[in-house]
Amino acid sequence: MLAKGTVKKRWCNNFVIMSTIVAIKEEAVDIGAAAFTTSLNFLSNTLFSVDFADYESNASQEVIEIISGVVGIIAKPNLSDFFPMLPAIDPQAFEATSSTVEWAIADLLRNPEKREKARSEIREVVGQHKLVQESDILALPYLKAIVKETFRLHPPVTTVSRYYEADVEIDRYIVPKNTLVLVNIRAIGRDSSLWSNPESFVPERLLDSEIDVKGQHFELLPFGTGRRICPGIPLGDRMVHLMVASFLHTFDWKLEARMRPEDMDMKEKLGITMHKAHSSWNQNVTILVTN
């Protein structure tokens, strides 16, 4: 087993190194795939001190399929007593984390002045030649606002469901027993009675706000709420912050000469979670290594 701090450091380093290799080769980075591989390796390092996947081998999907199968077999009482996280390993958890990172980077590519603001904040707190550490995140309010705003606009899990076993009254509506109620988190995040200018990416609106993502503020529920709230909040939220901060800190992003930010394709695709429909912006992004 690696020491506790080592896992985090190694994971963060891996993410930056993996992206740096691609950037040095002057290839486009598939942010979604890099984030997916990283979240997978973070968990495998935490549990087994090994990397399960490699960004360049395209093996992440195979690993996920194996994990799903293995979890079904081994998450029986004995093994999950030793590894309580095992039953929670679900492809959706990695998808949710990586799609949030992908959207945050996409929105920042479309908004260069916000990207620069976030980079200066990180540079000031972390310094030019160090890697972002988990302890730095607390001192990065603009980064935190960016992540919340990304969750508002692009919650990876768009809908949560509840099944009512008895008649219930909710806000003057009677929900009869045996009803499955679907709550559209994405629609709430874009509701104009709750948010001004809801379709725009404006992290500033959440900068000095008390609204958080832990299920207490019903206008922003990316992790759900109540008894079935996502148990992976601390891990998922931390991974998203660290990955977005590492990307911003380590690389300078720009679109290829002929492409304008407003021309980026921001269509969504519904899979296990909500991902970007096209990675076309990947092919139009030049990444310069700054550190």
Ligand code: HEM
């Ligand atoms: C950005 C990352 C993530 C997001 C946005 C997310 C979102 C969600 C949402 C919306 C739910 C349904 C909650 C409800 O019905 O109220 C859920 C459930 C769940 N999540 Fe996550 N999740 C993320 C990461 C993770 C991670 C990293 C893990 C575990 C390692 C995890 C494990 C679970 C489990 C086990 C459930 C089912 C809980 C239950 O039904 O009682 N999630 N997640």
